[in-house]
Amino acid sequence: MHKRVTFDNKLLPYLLVSPQILVTLVFFFIPAGEAVVYSVFSQDAFGIEINFVGLDNFLFLLNDPHYLRSFGITVFYSVAVAVSALIPALILAVLADGVAKGATVYKTLLIWPYAVAPAVAGVLWVFMFNPAVGIVAQWLRAAGIDWNYKLDGDQAMALVIFAAAWKQISYNFLFFLAGLQAIPKSLIEAAAIDGAGPMRRFFTIILPLLSPTTFFLAVVNMVYAFFDTFGVIHAVTLGGPAGATNILVYKVFNDGFIGLDLGSSSAQSVILLLIVVVLTVVQFRYVERKVQY
Amino acid sequence: MFTRRLLVTAATAALIGAAAPAYAAPVEIQWWHAMGGPLGEKLVSIAEGFNKSQSDYKVVPVFKGSYPEAMTGAIAAFRAKQQPDIVQVFEVGTATMMAAKGAIYPVYELMKDEGEKFDPKAYVSAVTGYYSDSKGNLLSFPFNSSTPVFYYNKTLFKKAGLDPEKAPKTWPEVAEAGKKLRAAGVACGITTTWPSWVNIENLSVWHAKPIATLNNGFDGLGTKLEIATPLQVKHIEALAEWQKDKVFDYGGRTNQAGSKFASQDCAMLIESSGGQAAIRANAAKAGYEFGIGMMPYWPDVQGAPQNSIIGGATLWVLKGKPKANYKGVAKFFTYLSKPEVQADWHQSTGYLPITNASYQLTLESGFYQKFPGADIPFLQMSNKAPLPYTKGLRLGYMVQVRDVIEEELEAAFSGKKTAKAALEDAQTRGNALLRKFEQENK
Structure with a gap:
C-alpha cells in the first residue's frame, strides 16, 4: 500500500482555485447573466428607458426568416471551417513528424499564423483578394475568373472559410504533432514488419490512436468558428453580400454594437448560449463514447 | 468591454494625473471623432487653431475609428460615466441620439445657457433642417455634411473617345458612356459607394419622390418605407442589367467601391463629396485627371432633378x-462657425460649406474657378427649394434599415432576386424594424 498525499488545510484548495473562479465569474457568468436579463427588456441605446417586454425579442427573431437562414449558414460555415482546418493540419503534422533534419524550423514556421489575431488575418486576406486592388484577385482575373466576392455570396463564403481556417491550422497542427509523438513507435514498427504500407499503417493504426485528439480538436474548431471568427467576417465581408456570410455571432455583434438594439442582441446571445449547451451535451454523450482512448 | 472600460479609466486617470501640476491649466474638452486620413489631420489642425486662439480651454480630439465605432464607443462610455464632451455622430444615428433626451445637451440650449451668439439662420437650411426638432430647434452642431456627387475619370474618357469635358447628365447617357468605356477595355463603367x-435614398429625393411616408419620418414614428415604387424598381433593374456586362459593377458597402475608382477599374463613381480630398490626392499620385458632375437622373421622371440630401456627421x-466644460464647448462651436474656419474646412475636404457666409467667402476667393466642380455639391443640394419630403429622412433603427436595403440590393445585383422582389422584401423587413422602433419609443 502506498502512502496517499492529503491536504489537511481546508482553506488552501479554495484559495488556489479562486483566481480561476473569479475570472470565470467576471468574464463569463456576470455577462451571461446580464444578457439573460437584457433579453426580456427593450431599451434605448443609452439605457435611460428600460421596459419589460417578456419574450417579444425572441418572438421577433423566430419570426424573422433571415434569422433562421443565418442558422443554416452558421452550421455550414462551422463545419467547413473545422474540416478545412483539420485535414491540412493532419497532413502537415504527419509530414513534419517524419522530417529528420531541421524539424524545429518547419514546426516554428507552421505555428506562426496562430499568433495572428482573427481581425488581422481577415485584413491580410482582404488585401490579397480585394477585387479592385488585391494581387490574388488580379491573378484570378487574368485566369478568366470573374472574381467579385462583394457580390458573389459563394466566393465570399469561400474566402471567409479560408481566412478563418488558415489561422486555425497552426493550432491543430500543434495538437496533432503532439498526438503523433505519443503513439508508441513499436506499434508502427510491428505493423511495418508485418508488411503494412505507409497508407495502411496510417489508416489502421495512427488515425484511430489519434481519435481523442481529433475529437477534441473538432469540438474546439467548431466553437472557434461559431464564436471567435467574427473578426474575420467583420474585416472581410461585414456579413454580406446579401447576408451570405452573416453568421449568428456576427449578427449579435452587428445588432448590438452597430445597430444598438441591445434587447434583440441579448436575446440572440441567449439563443447561442442554449445552442452551445445542447451541442456540448450531444457531443459528449454520443460522440465521446465511440472514441477510443 | 470590461477591458476597454478599464483602459478608459486608466487613460482618464493618467490624464488627470498629467494635468495635476496646477499652473491654471486649461479646461480640457474631449472631442471623439471618426475622421481618418487627410480629414483627420485637418480636423486636428482646426482644434489646434482653437487652442491657440485662447488659453482657457483645450480641445483634445480623439480618433475613435469608424462612425459606428465612435458612436457606440461614446454610448458605452456614457453608460460607464466616462463620456466625452463632444462626439461626432453620423446622420443615420440622428434618430437614436434625438430619442436619448437625458443624455444629450441640445446645441440651441447650450448656446443660450452659455450666452454665446448663435444664429441658426446663418446656416444652410438643407443642413440644419436635418438636425432640428419639430419646433425647428437645432439639436446638434453640423460639422461635416456631404452629399453624393458624380466623379469621372477624364483620362479614361479620352481613351474611350468620349468628351472629357462633358460629364454624362442622365442615366441613359451614363449607360452609353459605360458601354463605350467597356468596349475600350476599361474594366467597368460605373460603381457607387454607400x-x-x-441608389435608394438620394435617388428618390433627386427625383422628387419620398423615401417614406409622413415626410420621410419627420412627422412621426408611424412612418412606412416607400422604396418599391416604379422609380426605384426601374433604377435597380437597370443597374442589375448593367451588372451583367460590367457597365455597372457593384463594389461593396460603405465607401469600399471607392477603391475601384482609385485603381482605375471603374471610370465613373458616385461617392460622397467628402471623398473629394482622397480622390484628388489619389489622382495626383496615379496620374489621371478627374471631373465632378451632378448625380445622373432619369429624364422621363417629372420634377427631376430636384435636390439631393446630405449625409456626413454632426457634433x-x-x-x-x-x-x-460647457462654456468651452460653446466657445468652440462659435469658433467653428466662423466663415474663415468653415471655408477652410470646405475647401480642403470637399464637405459642404454649411454657413451661407462661408460659401460666399469661398466664391469670392476664386476657389471654384481654380477647382472646377468643387461647388457642385452645394449647387446640387440647393438645386431647387426642397419639398417637405426631400429635406432628409428620420427613421429609427436606420443602421439596420440600411443593412436590410443593402442586403436586398446585393441579392438583386447578383441576380438572385428580381429588382421588384428585392425592393419589396427590403420594404417589408425595413417596416418591421420601424414598427419595433415605434413601439420602443412611444
Missing part, C-alpha cells in the same frame, strides 16, 4: 460634465 444612401454634446 449603396442605399446613393453632439453629452450631458454629465462639469459646467466649466
Whole structure:
C-alpha cells in the first residue's frame, strides 16, 4: 500500500482555485447573466428607458426568416471551417513528424499564423483578394475568373472559410504533432514488419490512436468558428453580400454594437448560449463514447 | 468591454494625473471623432487653431475609428460615466441620439445657457433642417455634411473617345458612356459607394419622390418605407442589367467601391463629396485627371432633378460634465462657425460649406474657378427649394434599415432576386424594424 498525499488545510484548495473562479465569474457568468436579463427588456441605446417586454425579442427573431437562414449558414460555415482546418493540419503534422533534419524550423514556421489575431488575418486576406486592388484577385482575373466576392455570396463564403481556417491550422497542427509523438513507435514498427504500407499503417493504426485528439480538436474548431471568427467576417465581408456570410455571432455583434438594439442582441446571445449547451451535451454523450482512448 | 472600460479609466486617470501640476491649466474638452486620413489631420489642425486662439480651454480630439465605432464607443462610455464632451455622430444615428433626451445637451440650449451668439439662420437650411426638432430647434452642431456627387475619370474618357469635358447628365447617357468605356477595355463603367444612401435614398429625393411616408419620418414614428415604387424598381433593374456586362459593377458597402475608382477599374463613381480630398490626392499620385458632375437622373421622371440630401456627421454634446466644460464647448462651436474656419474646412475636404457666409467667402476667393466642380455639391443640394419630403429622412433603427436595403440590393445585383422582389422584401423587413422602433419609443 502506498502512502496517499492529503491536504489537511481546508482553506488552501479554495484559495488556489479562486483566481480561476473569479475570472470565470467576471468574464463569463456576470455577462451571461446580464444578457439573460437584457433579453426580456427593450431599451434605448443609452439605457435611460428600460421596459419589460417578456419574450417579444425572441418572438421577433423566430419570426424573422433571415434569422433562421443565418442558422443554416452558421452550421455550414462551422463545419467547413473545422474540416478545412483539420485535414491540412493532419497532413502537415504527419509530414513534419517524419522530417529528420531541421524539424524545429518547419514546426516554428507552421505555428506562426496562430499568433495572428482573427481581425488581422481577415485584413491580410482582404488585401490579397480585394477585387479592385488585391494581387490574388488580379491573378484570378487574368485566369478568366470573374472574381467579385462583394457580390458573389459563394466566393465570399469561400474566402471567409479560408481566412478563418488558415489561422486555425497552426493550432491543430500543434495538437496533432503532439498526438503523433505519443503513439508508441513499436506499434508502427510491428505493423511495418508485418508488411503494412505507409497508407495502411496510417489508416489502421495512427488515425484511430489519434481519435481523442481529433475529437477534441473538432469540438474546439467548431466553437472557434461559431464564436471567435467574427473578426474575420467583420474585416472581410461585414456579413454580406446579401447576408451570405452573416453568421449568428456576427449578427449579435452587428445588432448590438452597430445597430444598438441591445434587447434583440441579448436575446440572440441567449439563443447561442442554449445552442452551445445542447451541442456540448450531444457531443459528449454520443460522440465521446465511440472514441477510443 | 470590461477591458476597454478599464483602459478608459486608466487613460482618464493618467490624464488627470498629467494635468495635476496646477499652473491654471486649461479646461480640457474631449472631442471623439471618426475622421481618418487627410480629414483627420485637418480636423486636428482646426482644434489646434482653437487652442491657440485662447488659453482657457483645450480641445483634445480623439480618433475613435469608424462612425459606428465612435458612436457606440461614446454610448458605452456614457453608460460607464466616462463620456466625452463632444462626439461626432453620423446622420443615420440622428434618430437614436434625438430619442436619448437625458443624455444629450441640445446645441440651441447650450448656446443660450452659455450666452454665446448663435444664429441658426446663418446656416444652410438643407443642413440644419436635418438636425432640428419639430419646433425647428437645432439639436446638434453640423460639422461635416456631404452629399453624393458624380466623379469621372477624364483620362479614361479620352481613351474611350468620349468628351472629357462633358460629364454624362442622365442615366441613359451614363449607360452609353459605360458601354463605350467597356468596349475600350476599361474594366467597368460605373460603381457607387454607400449603396442605399446613393441608389435608394438620394435617388428618390433627386427625383422628387419620398423615401417614406409622413415626410420621410419627420412627422412621426408611424412612418412606412416607400422604396418599391416604379422609380426605384426601374433604377435597380437597370443597374442589375448593367451588372451583367460590367457597365455597372457593384463594389461593396460603405465607401469600399471607392477603391475601384482609385485603381482605375471603374471610370465613373458616385461617392460622397467628402471623398473629394482622397480622390484628388489619389489622382495626383496615379496620374489621371478627374471631373465632378451632378448625380445622373432619369429624364422621363417629372420634377427631376430636384435636390439631393446630405449625409456626413454632426457634433453632439453629452450631458454629465462639469459646467466649466460647457462654456468651452460653446466657445468652440462659435469658433467653428466662423466663415474663415468653415471655408477652410470646405475647401480642403470637399464637405459642404454649411454657413451661407462661408460659401460666399469661398466664391469670392476664386476657389471654384481654380477647382472646377468643387461647388457642385452645394449647387446640387440647393438645386431647387426642397419639398417637405426631400429635406432628409428620420427613421429609427436606420443602421439596420440600411443593412436590410443593402442586403436586398446585393441579392438583386447578383441576380438572385428580381429588382421588384428585392425592393419589396427590403420594404417589408425595413417596416418591421420601424414598427419595433415605434413601439420602443412611444
